[in-house]
Amino acid sequence: MTWSSLKDRFQQLPLVLAGPILRRTEPNQVTVWIALKEKRTVTLEILNSQGRKLFHGSYQTLQLGTNLHIVAVTAYSMVNLLNDHETYFYNLDFGYGQxxxxxxxxxxxxxxSPITYPQYQLPSFCLPPANISQLRLLHGSCRKPHGESLDALATVDKMIAEALINNPEKRPHQLFLTGDQIYADDVADGLLFMLMDAVPTLLGWSEKLPDVDNNLELNPGRRNRLATQVAGLTASLTKTNQVGNVAKSHLMTFSDFCLMYLFAWSDLLWVKPEDFPDFCEVFSDEHRLQLSDRELLQKAACYRAELCDLKDFHLTLPQVRRALANIPTYMIFDDHEITDDWYLNMAWCDRVLSKPLGRRVLQNGLLAYAICQGWGNTPHEFRHPQPGGVLLQAAQGWFASGGTNSHLEQEISRRIGLPTVADIRNNHPRRLSHSHGSVTWHYTVITPSYEVLVLDTRTCRDFPGKEFDFPGLLSAEACQEQIPPLSPQNHHKLTFVISPGPVIGVPFVETLQVVAKNVAEKLGSAAWGFDPEAWKLEPNAFERLLSRLATRNLPNQQSRVILLSGDVHYGFAARLQYGANHSYEYPEKISTELIAVQFTSSSFKNEVSSAGGSRSLHQKGFIPTEAINHLPSAEVLGWANPSGKELLVGEIHTMMSGVLYSLPWRIKNNPAIIDLVAERSIFRGLQITRHPEWWYRADFILAKHEAIAPPHKQSLQNNLSNSVPLFAPLPQQERIFPLEQYLQLAKQRHKYLGEWGMGKEIVGVNNIGEITFEFVDGKEVAVQTLWWRLESWEKGKLLEPFPLTRYEVSLHFDDAEHPMGDVLQEVKS
Known part of the structure; x- marks a missing residue:
């Protein structure tokens, strides 16, 4: 079989090229995103289980090019007509009786069948339940088409399908995609070839990029110089600050970014795997002749490896498409939607925002995000005259001009909030801020039993230190805006906070980031390759966030928050309990308590098997360099210290030459912080004489140990010959028996079994997180179940995804396993 261009296949394609994707869904409104090959006015109809139309809404498609039209259409009712525990359906009317x-x-x-399940004739959904113990919420991140192994996002299809067979009320209610829905900076050459092939057919116009004099440099595999030197992007800069080749096919034009979404969410524009372009079709004779024999062999081997992973991605795209049509889905960007390290620090902003090509890449990435992700998150903001509506209007004019209308380009830049270096430096302290009339990317989702705050930690940063210092992921201004006080009418028992990067990060990894930055500074270089941007690395932003979460519910003095994150390419769970009599930067002295549960799920498709990759964490846990069983913890005391000068907080007791000495204990900086776990490992004794203003403990959680019986040889043989699909347990169902059945099919079961088995501390293979709430042994717990795959006995094959790692985290303030008294044991009354 041979490669076939889209122009030769286009007439055989249906009207719908990608979608429908079910987006923001509330009792009085539903939004569906869809991409078409013709201009249409699309009407969304919401129906009940009897097929009666409840409400509807219409919107005209946005024309991106000759044969590409996209819309996020919202059906709206003046009153709440949708209830929990009911199944609803939607249909789309495209005019002409279609x-x-x-x-x-x-x-x-x-x-x-590509968008419905056998039980129903139309796509379906349910609203979140009023009783949070019946909630089933999903989350995950980081989906690189040529990442290793199989795509965990396809697991959502299995979850919905099995629930509809066994108990429709237990279908998943919401899906949160927490960042890196596409990878703009790390793109397989073969995939960029397919994207570029589709441009003339779908868009029919070609964008002239600034400072690109030779269009041959835009061909697949040849963009590294443009990305790194001309645009200033850092995706190809390695941990040793050398120039690698990651950005060889970096997305740059608007069409690159936009079509990547279509290829990521639908299999319709792809050719069959056997027809994927071969090496000689992607790389011209002229280009191949410019390479040495060694370079040619390396390039061909890289291409074959990427193509193999692309085929795995393509394999499960039909499942992904059907799932996204049948579950309310919410999204937020992280860096890879735009480029690696996006707004990492002040030095990065200087490097990229001062270059015309760098600015255009950021603008194109954000515009594509707005159309393909942001529109469905906040559809009300994309109606004229709201900023998003004005953005869409300007974008349509810019598309119609073939990307040549400079006035409309400036309007797009303004509406997406693209700053200049001067804008950042003129803020005191230096920070990214949104100008009046620009689109707001963060948003809130309200349900009867909980709220969800979806944070924008990319475009609202501050840079309080030096050029290469760690960023604050939310400036003080942004923290107030994105985490507002709870009003009495919106009081909720529980708050979810979506932070693309974990708020509570793995200590081993964050320590590496600090060391890398310090070493790089001494060598006069930068630690680009280490992603030094964790929350905790900039103490002001971190402590401010905890304070805000702890005080926004006042006068209620207790708050519970579930933090959902991705980004790091592994999954884990942690618990932080916080107490204060004067929270950081809060104007009043007031007692408050907070429980923050960190659930992280990453990646959908970007596990790394090479040395030091995510699979090392999967096998060895929180300290991948040593084969020891260890759960990290921290016990922290904090004080405000506006002067930043030395603050006397107590005494330390230490042995010197066999003599025990007591020395004054002074600490610096603002906030002034002590980690008692670290200090206890150094000194013989500690005594705190200045009472802390706030304090907390953080504990990393080991997955629940489930006593699994070893498989009998006969039952193993029976299962190996049994082709009947194995159903996963639904929430609150008995887990042991189906888990035993699954493990009988698994080659690696001996590594998984046991309290500290593989994937019990950290899951470092492709996974998706499922969040539920239960009562276990009489106490309320938040549960994250990570679904992943074990190897089959069949060589080179993986089993179906299964809920293998279950973290149970207490929501009780007086939990015996996490005693808050330990944090204050050295404090002198």
Whole structure:
């Protein structure tokens, strides 16, 4: 079989090129995103289980090019008509008497199996329940098409399908994609080739990029110089500050970014795997002749490896498409939607924002994000005259001009909030801020039993230190805006906070980032490759965040927060309990308590098997350099110290030459912080005489140990010959028996079994997180179950994804396993 260009296949494609994707869904409104090959006015109809239309809404598609039209259409009612525990359906009317089941809309025959489940004739959904113990919420991040292994996002399809068979009320209610839904900076050459092939057919216009004199440098595998030197991007800079080749196919034009979303969410524009372009089709004879024999062999080997991983990605795209059509889905960017290290620090901003090509890449990435992700998060903001509506209007004009209208380009830049270096430096302290009339990327989702605060930790940073110092992921201004006080009418028992990067990070990894930065500074270079941007690395932003979360619920003095994150390419759980009589930067002295549960799920498709990669953490846990069983912890005391000068807080007792000495204990900086766990390992004794203003303990959680019986040889043989699919346990169902059945099929079960088995501390293979709330042994717990795959006995094959790692985290303030008294034991009354 051979490669076939999209222009030769286009007439056979249906009207719908990607989607439908179910987006923001509330009792009185539902939004669906969809990409079409023709201009249409699309009407979204919401129906109940009897097929009666409840409400509807219409919107005209946005024309991006000759044969590409996108819309996020919202059906709206003046009153709340949708209830929990009910199944609802939606249909789309494209005019001319054509709905989803019309021939040529989804499929040539009108058959809807690509977007529906066998039980129903239309895509379906449920609202979150009023009782949080019945909630089933999903989250995950980091989906690179040529990442290793199989795509964990496809697991959502299995979850929905099995729930509809066994108990429809237990279907997942919401899906949060917490960042890196696409990878703009690390793109397989073969995939960029397919994207570029689709541009003339779908868009019909070609963007002239600034400072690009030779268009041959835009070909697949040849963009590294443009990305690194001309645009100033840092994706190719290695941990040793050398120039690698990661950005060889970096997305740059608007069409690159936009079409990547279509290829990430739908299999319709792809060719069959056997027809993927080969090496000689992607790289011209002329280019190959410029390479040495060694370079040619290396390039060909890299291409074959990327193509193999792309085929794995393509394999599960139908499952991903069907799942996204049937679950309310919310999204937020991290850096890879735009480029690696996006707004990492002040030095990065200087480097990229001062270059025309760098600015255009950021602008194109954010515009594509707005159309393909942001529009569905906050559809109200994309109606004229709201900033998003003005943005879409300007974008449509810019597209119509073939990307040549400079006035509309400036309007786009303004509306997406693209800053200049001067804008950042003129703020005191230096920070990224949104100008009046620009689109707001953070947002809130309200349900009867909880709220979700989705944070924008990329475009609202501050840079309080030197050029290469760690950023504050939210400036003081942004923290107030994105985490507002709870009003009495919006009082909720529980708050979810979506932070793309973990708020409570793995200590081993964050210590490496600090060391890397310090070493790089001494060598006069930068630690680009280490991603030095964890929350805790900039204490002001970190302590401010905890304070804000602890005080926003006042006068209620107790708050519970679930932090959902991704980014790091592994999954884990941690618990932080916080107490204060004067929280950091809070104007009044007031007692408050907080429990913050950190659940991290990453990656969907970007595990790394090489030395030092995510699989090392998967196998060895929180300290991957040593084969020891260890759960990190911290016990922290804090004081405000506006002067930053030495603050006397107590005494330390230490042995010197066999004599025990007591020395004054002074600490610096603002906030002034002590980690007692670290200090106890150094000194013989500690005594705190200045009472802390706030204090907390952080504990990393080991997955629940489940007593699994070893498989009998006969039952193993029976299961190996049994092709009947194995159903995973639904929430609150008995887990042991189905887990035993699954493990009988698993080659690696001996590594998984046991309290400290593989994946019990950290899951470092592709995974997705499932969040539920239960009562276990009489106490309320938040549960994160990570679904991942074990190897099959069949060589080179993986089993189906399964809920293998279950973290149970107490929501009780007086939990015996996490005693807050330990934090204050050295404090002198």
């Amino acid at each position: 709905k989803l089941s019309h021939p040529g809309i989804i499929t040539a025959t009108g058959e809807l």
